[in-house]
Amino acid sequence: MRLADKVIIVTGSCTGIGKAIAERCVAEGAKVIIHGLEQDLGEAVAAKLGSLKSVLHIEDLTAPDAPQHVVDVALQTFGRLDAVVNNAALVISSNIHTTDAAFLRKVLEVNTVAPLTLIKAALPHLSKNRGCVLNIGSVNAWSGEPNLLAYSISKGALMTMTRNLGDTLHRENGVRVNQINPGWVLTENEAQRKHEQGLPEDWYKAIPDVFAPAGRIIWPAEMAAAAIYWLADESGPISGQVVDLEQHPFMGRNPPKDASTLTPTTS
Template sequence: MRLQNKVIIVTGSTTGIGKAIAKRCVEEGAKVVLHGLEEEWGKAVLHETRGDKAVLHIEDISREGAAERLVQLAVKTFGKLDAVVNNAALVASSSIHTTDPSFLRKILEVNTIAPFSLIKAALPYLSEQKGCVLNIGSVNAYSGEPNLLAYSVSKGALMTMTRNLGDTLFRENHVRVNQINPGWVLTETEKQRKKDHGLAEDWYKDLPSVYAPAGRILWPAEIAAAAVYWLADESGPISGQVVDIEQHPFIGRNPPKDASTIKTSK
Protein backbone atom coordinates (compact mmCIF):
# COMPACT_ATOMS: atom_id res chain seq x y z
CA MET A 1 0.00 0.00 0.00
CA ARG A 2 2.17 2.84 -1.28
CA LEU A 3 -0.37 5.60 -0.49
CA GLN A 4 -1.69 4.28 2.81
CA ASN A 5 -3.80 6.89 4.69
CA LYS A 6 -3.01 9.69 2.26
CA VAL A 7 -5.80 12.08 1.25
CA ILE A 8 -5.66 13.11 -2.40
CA ILE A 9 -7.75 15.42 -4.60
CA VAL A 10 -7.92 14.24 -8.22
CA THR A 11 -9.59 16.72 -10.55
CA GLY A 12 -11.30 15.48 -13.68
CA SER A 13 -11.62 12.02 -12.16
CA THR A 14 -15.07 11.00 -13.41
CA THR A 15 -13.53 9.60 -16.60
CA GLY A 16 -10.29 8.85 -18.44
CA ILE A 17 -6.86 9.35 -16.91
CA GLY A 18 -8.23 11.02 -13.78
CA LYS A 19 -10.59 8.14 -13.13
CA ALA A 20 -7.74 5.64 -13.51
CA ILE A 21 -5.52 7.65 -11.15
CA ALA A 22 -8.27 7.97 -8.52
CA LYS A 23 -9.04 4.24 -8.60
CA ARG A 24 -5.35 3.33 -8.38
CA CYS A 25 -4.88 5.70 -5.45
CA VAL A 26 -7.67 3.95 -3.54
CA GLU A 27 -6.16 0.57 -4.37
CA GLU A 28 -2.90 1.84 -2.89
CA GLY A 29 -4.58 2.82 0.39
CA ALA A 30 -5.50 6.47 -0.18
CA LYS A 31 -8.75 8.34 0.35
CA VAL A 32 -9.75 10.43 -2.63
CA VAL A 33 -11.81 13.48 -3.48
CA LEU A 34 -13.31 12.76 -6.88
CA HIS A 35 -14.16 15.69 -9.12
CA GLY A 36 -15.70 16.29 -12.52
CA LEU A 37 -18.62 17.64 -14.50
CA GLU A 38 -20.56 14.41 -15.08
CA GLU A 39 -22.51 13.49 -11.95
CA GLU A 40 -23.70 10.12 -13.27
CA TRP A 41 -20.18 9.10 -14.22
CA GLY A 42 -18.90 10.39 -10.89
CA LYS A 43 -21.37 8.29 -8.94
CA ALA A 44 -20.26 5.24 -10.89
CA VAL A 45 -16.61 5.89 -9.95
CA LEU A 46 -17.68 6.50 -6.35
CA HIS A 47 -19.36 3.08 -6.33
CA GLU A 48 -16.24 1.46 -7.80
CA THR A 49 -14.12 2.96 -5.01
CA ARG A 50 -16.39 1.47 -2.33
CA GLY A 51 -17.83 4.80 -1.17
CA ASP A 52 -16.11 5.18 2.19
CA LYS A 53 -12.75 5.68 0.46
CA ALA A 54 -13.92 8.60 -1.68
CA VAL A 55 -16.19 11.62 -1.84
CA LEU A 56 -17.54 13.28 -5.00
CA HIS A 57 -17.67 16.97 -5.96
CA ILE A 58 -19.33 18.06 -9.20
CA GLU A 59 -18.38 21.55 -10.41
CA ASP A 60 -16.63 23.39 -13.21
CA ILE A 61 -13.07 23.66 -11.90
CA SER A 62 -12.71 27.15 -13.37
CA ARG A 63 -15.62 28.61 -11.37
CA GLU A 64 -14.79 31.22 -8.75
CA GLY A 65 -14.20 29.46 -5.41
CA ALA A 66 -14.17 25.93 -6.86
CA ALA A 67 -10.62 25.29 -5.66
CA GLU A 68 -11.43 26.36 -2.11
CA ARG A 69 -14.55 24.19 -2.06
CA LEU A 70 -12.58 21.12 -3.15
CA VAL A 71 -9.94 21.68 -0.49
CA GLN A 72 -12.49 22.24 2.27
CA LEU A 73 -14.38 19.10 1.24
CA ALA A 74 -11.19 17.06 1.55
CA VAL A 75 -10.31 18.46 4.97
CA LYS A 76 -13.87 18.29 6.31
CA THR A 77 -14.38 14.71 5.12
CA PHE A 78 -10.99 13.15 5.79
CA GLY A 79 -9.30 15.57 8.21
CA LYS A 80 -6.26 16.52 6.13
CA LEU A 81 -4.86 16.86 2.62
CA ASP A 82 -1.67 15.18 1.41
CA ALA A 83 -1.70 15.65 -2.35
CA VAL A 84 -3.37 17.29 -5.32
CA VAL A 85 -3.55 15.84 -8.82
CA ASN A 86 -4.37 18.55 -11.36
CA ASN A 87 -5.79 16.42 -14.15
CA ALA A 88 -8.95 18.21 -15.32
CA ALA A 89 -8.47 19.77 -18.75
CA LEU A 90 -10.41 21.14 -21.67
CA VAL A 91 -9.27 19.63 -24.97
CA ALA A 92 -10.51 21.56 -28.00
CA SER A 93 -9.22 21.85 -31.53
CA SER A 94 -8.00 25.27 -32.65
CA SER A 95 -5.42 26.91 -34.89
CA ILE A 96 -4.16 30.46 -35.29
CA HIS A 97 -7.09 31.03 -37.64
CA THR A 98 -9.79 29.73 -35.30
CA THR A 99 -8.42 30.91 -31.95
CA ASP A 100 -9.57 34.29 -30.69
CA PRO A 101 -8.57 35.83 -27.33
CA SER A 102 -11.86 34.78 -25.70
CA PHE A 103 -11.35 31.13 -26.65
CA LEU A 104 -7.72 31.19 -25.53
CA ARG A 105 -8.73 32.65 -22.16
CA LYS A 106 -11.32 29.89 -21.69
CA ILE A 107 -8.73 27.16 -22.32
CA LEU A 108 -6.22 28.84 -20.02
CA GLU A 109 -8.83 29.24 -17.26
CA VAL A 110 -9.41 25.48 -17.11
CA ASN A 111 -6.01 24.08 -18.03
CA THR A 112 -3.62 26.52 -16.34
CA ILE A 113 -5.30 28.99 -13.99
CA ALA A 114 -7.53 26.43 -12.26
CA PRO A 115 -4.52 24.20 -11.36
CA PHE A 116 -2.73 27.28 -10.03
CA SER A 117 -5.77 28.19 -7.92
CA LEU A 118 -6.04 24.69 -6.50
CA ILE A 119 -2.36 24.58 -5.57
CA LYS A 120 -2.68 27.94 -3.84
CA ALA A 121 -5.84 26.93 -1.95
CA ALA A 122 -4.32 23.61 -0.90
CA LEU A 123 -0.87 24.93 0.05
CA PRO A 124 -1.47 25.50 3.81
CA TYR A 125 -2.68 21.91 4.21
CA LEU A 126 -0.04 20.41 1.91
CA SER A 127 2.61 22.25 3.92
CA GLU A 128 1.36 20.66 7.15
CA GLN A 129 1.75 17.19 5.64
CA LYS A 130 4.88 17.95 3.59
CA GLY A 131 2.74 16.79 0.71
CA CYS A 132 2.90 17.07 -3.05
CA VAL A 133 1.30 18.22 -6.27
CA LEU A 134 1.18 16.19 -9.47
CA ASN A 135 0.19 18.09 -12.60
CA ILE A 136 -1.01 16.11 -15.60
CA GLY A 137 0.23 17.89 -18.69
CA SER A 138 0.74 16.72 -22.26
CA VAL A 139 3.56 16.09 -24.70
CA ASN A 140 1.89 18.88 -26.68
CA ALA A 141 3.42 21.28 -24.14
CA TYR A 142 6.62 21.40 -26.19
CA SER A 143 5.05 22.77 -29.37
CA GLY A 144 1.84 20.90 -30.03
CA GLU A 145 -0.08 19.82 -33.08
CA PRO A 146 -1.24 22.36 -35.67
CA ASN A 147 -4.88 21.95 -34.66
CA LEU A 148 -4.25 22.14 -30.91
CA LEU A 149 -2.82 25.64 -30.56
CA ALA A 150 -4.69 26.93 -27.50
CA TYR A 151 -4.51 23.58 -25.73
CA SER A 152 -0.77 23.31 -26.36
CA VAL A 153 -0.17 26.85 -25.10
CA SER A 154 -2.04 26.03 -21.88
CA LYS A 155 -0.01 22.88 -21.29
CA GLY A 156 3.24 24.70 -21.98
CA ALA A 157 2.30 27.24 -19.34
CA LEU A 158 1.43 24.45 -16.91
CA MET A 159 4.85 22.88 -17.44
CA THR A 160 6.63 26.15 -16.69
CA MET A 161 4.52 26.55 -13.55
CA THR A 162 5.48 23.04 -12.44
CA ARG A 163 9.19 23.76 -12.75
CA ASN A 164 8.85 27.14 -11.05
CA LEU A 165 6.77 25.95 -8.10
CA GLY A 166 8.68 22.70 -7.91
CA ASP A 167 11.65 24.76 -6.78
CA THR A 168 10.04 27.51 -4.71
CA LEU A 169 7.42 25.46 -2.87
CA PHE A 170 9.86 22.72 -1.99
CA ARG A 171 12.36 25.19 -0.59
CA GLU A 172 9.80 27.27 1.29
CA ASN A 173 7.05 24.76 2.21
CA HIS A 174 8.54 21.26 1.74
CA VAL A 175 5.84 20.63 -0.88
CA ARG A 176 6.98 18.78 -4.00
CA VAL A 177 5.54 19.71 -7.42
CA ASN A 178 6.06 17.41 -10.42
CA GLN A 179 4.38 16.74 -13.74
CA ILE A 180 3.55 13.86 -16.06
CA ASN A 181 3.20 14.60 -19.78
CA PRO A 182 1.16 11.77 -21.30
CA GLY A 183 1.24 11.04 -24.99
CA TRP A 184 -1.73 9.61 -26.86
CA VAL A 185 -4.03 7.80 -24.40
CA LEU A 186 -7.07 5.66 -25.18
CA THR A 187 -9.66 7.30 -22.92
CA GLU A 188 -13.42 7.12 -23.29
CA THR A 189 -13.55 10.69 -24.56
CA GLU A 190 -10.74 10.07 -27.06
CA LYS A 191 -12.62 7.10 -28.48
CA GLN A 192 -15.71 9.24 -28.94
CA ARG A 193 -13.81 12.26 -30.26
CA LYS A 194 -12.33 10.26 -33.11
CA LYS A 195 -15.73 8.72 -33.94
CA ASP A 196 -17.16 12.24 -34.06
CA HIS A 197 -14.44 13.07 -36.56
CA GLY A 198 -15.79 10.34 -38.83
CA LEU A 199 -13.49 7.45 -37.99
CA ALA A 200 -14.62 3.86 -37.57
CA GLU A 201 -15.89 2.46 -34.29
CA ASP A 202 -12.64 0.51 -33.79
CA TRP A 203 -10.24 3.13 -35.19
CA TYR A 204 -7.75 2.52 -32.40
CA LYS A 205 -7.12 -1.09 -33.49
CA ASP A 206 -5.30 -0.12 -36.70
CA LEU A 207 -2.97 2.83 -36.24
CA PRO A 208 0.11 3.88 -38.25
CA SER A 209 3.29 2.55 -36.64
CA VAL A 210 4.74 6.06 -36.58
CA TYR A 211 2.18 6.91 -33.88
CA ALA A 212 1.91 3.50 -32.21
CA PRO A 213 5.10 1.43 -32.52
CA ALA A 214 3.67 -1.00 -29.96
CA GLY A 215 0.58 -1.57 -32.09
CA ARG A 216 -1.61 0.38 -29.67
CA ILE A 217 -1.66 3.67 -27.82
CA LEU A 218 -1.37 4.13 -24.06
CA TRP A 219 -4.01 3.03 -21.56
CA PRO A 220 -5.18 5.26 -18.67
CA ALA A 221 -4.06 2.60 -16.18
CA GLU A 222 -0.47 2.99 -17.42
CA ILE A 223 -0.53 6.70 -16.63
CA ALA A 224 -2.07 5.94 -13.23
CA ALA A 225 0.72 3.48 -12.43
CA ALA A 226 3.28 6.20 -13.09
CA ALA A 227 1.32 8.71 -11.02
CA VAL A 228 1.58 6.58 -7.89
CA TYR A 229 5.36 6.99 -7.77
CA TRP A 230 5.12 10.78 -7.70
CA LEU A 231 2.37 10.74 -5.06
CA ALA A 232 4.15 8.25 -2.82
CA ASP A 233 6.88 8.97 -0.29
CA GLU A 234 9.27 6.80 -2.31
CA SER A 235 9.86 9.67 -4.76
CA GLY A 236 11.61 11.35 -1.83
CA PRO A 237 12.90 14.90 -2.36
CA ILE A 238 12.40 14.95 -6.14
CA SER A 239 10.63 18.13 -7.22
CA GLY A 240 10.23 20.36 -10.26
CA GLN A 241 10.47 17.43 -12.67
CA VAL A 242 8.51 16.82 -15.88
CA VAL A 243 8.35 13.25 -17.19
CA ASP A 244 7.07 12.39 -20.66
CA ILE A 245 5.13 9.14 -20.85
CA GLU A 246 4.93 8.06 -24.47
CA GLN A 247 6.15 5.07 -26.46
CA HIS A 248 8.51 7.08 -28.67
CA PRO A 249 10.61 10.26 -28.42
CA PHE A 250 8.14 13.07 -29.07
CA ILE A 251 10.43 16.00 -29.83
CA GLY A 252 11.97 15.85 -33.28
CA ARG A 253 9.96 12.82 -34.38
CA ASN A 254 8.52 13.83 -37.74
CA PRO A 255 5.87 11.56 -39.28
CA PRO A 256 6.25 10.77 -42.99
CA LYS A 257 4.09 12.79 -45.34
CA ASP A 258 1.81 9.85 -46.07
CA ALA A 259 1.16 9.05 -42.38
CA SER A 260 -2.39 9.29 -41.18
CA THR A 261 -3.47 12.61 -39.67
CA ILE A 262 -5.49 10.75 -37.06
CA LYS A 263 -3.39 11.69 -34.05
CA THR A 264 -4.55 13.89 -31.19
CA SER A 265 -2.52 13.49 -27.98
CA LYS A 266 -3.59 13.94 -24.37
Protein backbone atom coordinates in the same frame (compact mmCIF):
# COMPACT_ATOMS: atom_id res chain seq x y z
CA MET B 1 0.66 -0.06 0.20
CA ARG B 2 2.43 2.90 -1.36
CA LEU B 3 -0.19 5.55 -0.50
CA ALA B 4 -1.47 4.21 2.81
CA ASP B 5 -3.71 6.73 4.62
CA LYS B 6 -2.98 9.60 2.23
CA VAL B 7 -5.85 11.87 1.16
CA ILE B 8 -5.66 12.95 -2.47
CA ILE B 9 -7.73 15.29 -4.62
CA VAL B 10 -7.92 14.11 -8.24
CA THR B 11 -9.60 16.66 -10.50
CA GLY B 12 -11.34 15.50 -13.63
CA SER B 13 -11.64 12.00 -12.22
CA CYS B 14 -15.11 11.05 -13.39
CA THR B 15 -13.59 9.69 -16.62
CA GLY B 16 -10.34 8.86 -18.39
CA ILE B 17 -6.90 9.33 -16.91
CA GLY B 18 -8.24 11.00 -13.78
CA LYS B 19 -10.61 8.12 -13.09
CA ALA B 20 -7.78 5.62 -13.55
CA ILE B 21 -5.55 7.60 -11.18
CA ALA B 22 -8.29 7.78 -8.53
CA GLU B 23 -8.87 4.03 -8.76
CA ARG B 24 -5.16 3.25 -8.52
CA CYS B 25 -4.73 5.62 -5.56
CA VAL B 26 -7.43 3.76 -3.62
CA ALA B 27 -5.85 0.44 -4.57
CA GLU B 28 -2.61 1.76 -3.06
CA GLY B 29 -4.30 2.67 0.24
CA ALA B 30 -5.34 6.30 -0.29
CA LYS B 31 -8.66 8.08 0.14
CA VAL B 32 -9.67 10.24 -2.80
CA ILE B 33 -11.83 13.22 -3.64
CA ILE B 34 -13.39 12.47 -7.01
CA HIS B 35 -14.07 15.63 -8.96
CA GLY B 36 -15.58 16.49 -12.30
CA LEU B 37 -18.64 17.81 -14.09
CA GLU B 38 -20.44 14.56 -14.93
CA GLN B 39 -22.69 13.73 -11.95
CA ASP B 40 -23.77 10.29 -13.18
CA LEU B 41 -20.27 9.17 -14.14
CA GLY B 42 -18.84 10.51 -10.89
CA GLU B 43 -21.43 8.65 -8.85
CA ALA B 44 -20.48 5.44 -10.63
CA VAL B 45 -16.80 5.93 -9.76
CA ALA B 46 -17.65 6.76 -6.13
CA ALA B 47 -19.88 3.70 -5.85
CA LYS B 48 -17.12 1.47 -7.19
CA LEU B 49 -14.53 2.86 -4.75
CA GLY B 50 -16.87 3.00 -1.74
CA SER B 51 -17.82 5.76 0.69
CA LEU B 52 -15.01 4.90 3.12
CA LYS B 53 -12.38 5.55 0.44
CA SER B 54 -13.93 8.25 -1.72
CA VAL B 55 -16.20 11.27 -1.87
CA LEU B 56 -17.60 12.99 -4.95
CA HIS B 57 -17.59 16.74 -5.60
CA ILE B 58 -19.16 18.14 -8.76
CA GLU B 59 -18.20 21.73 -9.60
CA ASP B 60 -16.58 23.79 -12.33
CA LEU B 61 -13.10 24.63 -11.04
CA THR B 62 -13.14 28.00 -12.80
CA ALA B 63 -15.88 29.21 -10.42
CA PRO B 64 -14.39 31.72 -7.95
CA ASP B 65 -14.72 29.61 -4.78
CA ALA B 66 -14.52 26.15 -6.35
CA PRO B 67 -10.88 25.37 -5.44
CA GLN B 68 -11.55 26.13 -1.78
CA HIS B 69 -14.72 24.04 -1.90
CA VAL B 70 -12.79 20.98 -3.13
CA VAL B 71 -10.20 21.42 -0.38
CA ASP B 72 -12.93 21.83 2.22
CA VAL B 73 -14.58 18.58 1.08
CA ALA B 74 -11.29 16.74 1.63
CA LEU B 75 -10.83 18.19 5.11
CA GLN B 76 -14.44 17.73 6.21
CA THR B 77 -14.62 14.16 4.93
CA PHE B 78 -11.19 12.77 5.72
CA GLY B 79 -9.60 15.34 8.05
CA ARG B 80 -6.43 16.04 6.08
CA LEU B 81 -4.95 16.60 2.61
CA ASP B 82 -1.72 15.09 1.32
CA ALA B 83 -1.74 15.56 -2.44
CA VAL B 84 -3.43 17.24 -5.37
CA VAL B 85 -3.58 15.79 -8.88
CA ASN B 86 -4.44 18.54 -11.37
CA ASN B 87 -5.89 16.43 -14.17
CA ALA B 88 -9.05 18.29 -15.24
CA ALA B 89 -8.59 19.90 -18.64
CA LEU B 90 -10.45 21.30 -21.61
CA VAL B 91 -9.30 19.42 -24.71
CA ILE B 92 -10.57 21.44 -27.64
CA SER B 93 -9.44 22.00 -31.21
CA SER B 94 -8.35 25.41 -32.50
CA ASN B 95 -5.75 26.98 -34.76
CA ILE B 96 -4.42 30.47 -35.46
CA HIS B 97 -7.57 31.30 -37.44
CA THR B 98 -10.09 30.07 -34.87
CA THR B 99 -8.32 31.13 -31.68
CA ASP B 100 -9.35 34.59 -30.56
CA ALA B 101 -8.54 36.21 -27.22
CA ALA B 102 -11.77 35.09 -25.53
CA PHE B 103 -11.27 31.49 -26.64
CA LEU B 104 -7.67 31.42 -25.42
CA ARG B 105 -8.65 32.91 -22.06
CA LYS B 106 -11.32 30.22 -21.64
CA VAL B 107 -8.84 27.41 -22.28
CA LEU B 108 -6.21 28.99 -20.01
CA GLU B 109 -8.77 29.40 -17.22
CA VAL B 110 -9.47 25.67 -17.16
CA ASN B 111 -6.07 24.23 -18.01
CA THR B 112 -3.67 26.64 -16.28
CA VAL B 113 -5.39 29.09 -13.93
CA ALA B 114 -7.62 26.53 -12.18
CA PRO B 115 -4.66 24.26 -11.29
CA LEU B 116 -2.83 27.26 -9.83
CA THR B 117 -5.79 28.37 -7.73
CA LEU B 118 -6.30 24.84 -6.43
CA ILE B 119 -2.64 24.62 -5.43
CA LYS B 120 -2.99 27.94 -3.59
CA ALA B 121 -6.09 26.74 -1.73
CA ALA B 122 -4.45 23.43 -0.82
CA LEU B 123 -1.02 24.79 0.07
CA PRO B 124 -1.49 25.35 3.84
CA HIS B 125 -2.60 21.74 4.25
CA LEU B 126 -0.03 20.28 1.89
CA SER B 127 2.66 22.21 3.77
CA LYS B 128 1.49 20.77 7.08
CA ASN B 129 1.89 17.22 5.77
CA ARG B 130 4.86 17.84 3.45
CA GLY B 131 2.60 16.76 0.63
CA CYS B 132 2.85 17.03 -3.12
CA VAL B 133 1.22 18.16 -6.35
CA LEU B 134 1.12 16.19 -9.58
CA ASN B 135 0.10 18.13 -12.68
CA ILE B 136 -1.14 16.16 -15.67
CA GLY B 137 0.09 17.94 -18.78
CA SER B 138 0.52 16.80 -22.36
CA VAL B 139 3.32 16.19 -24.82
CA ASN B 140 1.65 19.00 -26.77
CA ALA B 141 3.22 21.37 -24.23
CA TRP B 142 6.45 21.26 -26.26
CA SER B 143 4.92 22.59 -29.47
CA GLY B 144 1.62 20.95 -30.19
CA GLU B 145 -0.38 20.00 -33.22
CA PRO B 146 -1.61 22.68 -35.66
CA ASN B 147 -5.23 22.10 -34.61
CA LEU B 148 -4.49 22.28 -30.87
CA LEU B 149 -3.08 25.80 -30.59
CA ALA B 150 -4.87 27.11 -27.48
CA TYR B 151 -4.65 23.75 -25.74
CA SER B 152 -0.92 23.49 -26.44
CA ILE B 153 -0.31 27.02 -25.14
CA SER B 154 -2.16 26.18 -21.93
CA LYS B 155 -0.17 22.99 -21.37
CA GLY B 156 3.10 24.80 -22.06
CA ALA B 157 2.16 27.33 -19.40
CA LEU B 158 1.29 24.51 -16.98
CA MET B 159 4.72 22.98 -17.55
CA THR B 160 6.47 26.25 -16.73
CA MET B 161 4.31 26.60 -13.63
CA THR B 162 5.30 23.10 -12.52
CA ARG B 163 9.01 23.87 -12.79
CA ASN B 164 8.62 27.23 -11.06
CA LEU B 165 6.53 25.95 -8.14
CA GLY B 166 8.49 22.74 -7.97
CA ASP B 167 11.45 24.85 -6.93
CA THR B 168 9.85 27.56 -4.79
CA LEU B 169 7.26 25.48 -2.92
CA HIS B 170 9.74 22.71 -2.22
CA ARG B 171 12.20 25.14 -0.64
CA GLU B 172 9.69 27.33 1.15
CA ASN B 173 6.92 24.87 2.10
CA GLY B 174 8.35 21.37 1.74
CA VAL B 175 5.80 20.64 -0.99
CA ARG B 176 6.97 18.81 -4.12
CA VAL B 177 5.46 19.70 -7.49
CA ASN B 178 5.99 17.48 -10.54
CA GLN B 179 4.28 16.78 -13.85
CA ILE B 180 3.70 13.94 -16.27
CA ASN B 181 3.00 14.66 -19.94
CA PRO B 182 0.86 11.87 -21.41
CA GLY B 183 1.11 11.07 -25.07
CA TRP B 184 -1.78 9.50 -26.97
CA VAL B 185 -4.06 7.76 -24.45
CA LEU B 186 -7.18 5.73 -25.21
CA THR B 187 -9.65 7.45 -22.89
CA GLU B 188 -13.40 7.30 -23.34
CA ASN B 189 -13.43 10.90 -24.55
CA GLU B 190 -10.63 10.34 -27.06
CA ALA B 191 -12.40 7.29 -28.50
CA GLN B 192 -15.56 9.35 -28.90
CA ARG B 193 -13.75 12.38 -30.38
CA LYS B 194 -12.14 10.31 -33.12
CA HIS B 195 -15.42 8.57 -33.90
CA GLU B 196 -17.12 11.97 -34.21
CA GLN B 197 -14.35 13.04 -36.60
CA GLY B 198 -15.48 10.34 -39.00
CA LEU B 199 -13.30 7.39 -38.04
CA PRO B 200 -14.85 3.93 -37.54
CA GLU B 201 -15.86 2.91 -34.05
CA ASP B 202 -12.89 0.55 -33.74
CA TRP B 203 -10.33 3.03 -35.17
CA TYR B 204 -7.92 2.40 -32.32
CA LYS B 205 -7.38 -1.22 -33.41
CA ALA B 206 -5.51 -0.25 -36.59
CA ILE B 207 -3.21 2.65 -35.80
CA PRO B 208 -0.12 3.07 -38.01
CA ASP B 209 3.20 2.04 -36.49
CA VAL B 210 4.50 5.59 -36.75
CA PHE B 211 2.06 6.60 -34.01
CA ALA B 212 1.99 3.34 -32.09
CA PRO B 213 5.14 1.19 -32.34
CA ALA B 214 3.59 -1.15 -29.75
CA GLY B 215 0.58 -1.75 -31.99
CA ARG B 216 -1.75 0.18 -29.70
CA ILE B 217 -1.90 3.50 -27.89
CA ILE B 218 -1.52 3.97 -24.15
CA TRP B 219 -4.17 2.90 -21.65
CA PRO B 220 -5.33 5.22 -18.81
CA ALA B 221 -4.25 2.58 -16.27
CA GLU B 222 -0.67 2.90 -17.53
CA MET B 223 -0.74 6.64 -16.86
CA ALA B 224 -2.15 5.92 -13.41
CA ALA B 225 0.68 3.51 -12.64
CA ALA B 226 3.20 6.22 -13.46
CA ALA B 227 1.34 8.77 -11.35
CA ILE B 228 1.65 6.69 -8.20
CA TYR B 229 5.43 7.07 -8.08
CA TRP B 230 5.16 10.86 -7.91
CA LEU B 231 2.43 10.74 -5.25
CA ALA B 232 4.26 8.22 -3.08
CA ASP B 233 7.02 8.95 -0.59
CA GLU B 234 9.38 6.78 -2.65
CA SER B 235 9.94 9.66 -5.08
CA GLY B 236 11.81 11.27 -2.20
CA PRO B 237 12.94 14.88 -2.62
CA ILE B 238 12.44 15.03 -6.40
CA SER B 239 10.58 18.19 -7.41
CA GLY B 240 10.12 20.49 -10.38
CA GLN B 241 10.37 17.67 -12.90
CA VAL B 242 8.37 17.06 -16.08
CA VAL B 243 8.33 13.56 -17.59
CA ASP B 244 6.98 12.74 -21.06
CA LEU B 245 5.10 9.44 -21.19
CA GLU B 246 4.84 8.35 -24.80
CA GLN B 247 5.89 5.15 -26.56
CA HIS B 248 8.37 6.85 -28.90
CA PRO B 249 10.76 9.84 -28.70
CA PHE B 250 8.47 12.82 -29.00
CA MET B 251 10.90 15.65 -29.71
CA GLY B 252 13.24 15.42 -32.67
CA ARG B 253 11.44 12.47 -34.21
CA ASN B 254 11.29 12.11 -37.99
CA PRO B 255 8.20 10.14 -39.04
CA PRO B 256 8.05 8.66 -42.54
CA LYS B 257 6.73 10.94 -45.27
CA ASP B 258 3.89 8.53 -45.95
CA ALA B 259 2.67 8.63 -42.35
CA SER B 260 -1.06 8.35 -42.00
CA THR B 261 -3.17 11.47 -41.61
CA LEU B 262 -4.58 9.90 -38.46
CA THR B 263 -3.16 12.20 -35.80
CA PRO B 264 -3.55 11.96 -32.05
CA THR B 265 -5.41 14.47 -29.97
CA THR B 266 -3.51 13.33 -26.84
CA SER B 267 -4.37 14.29 -23.29
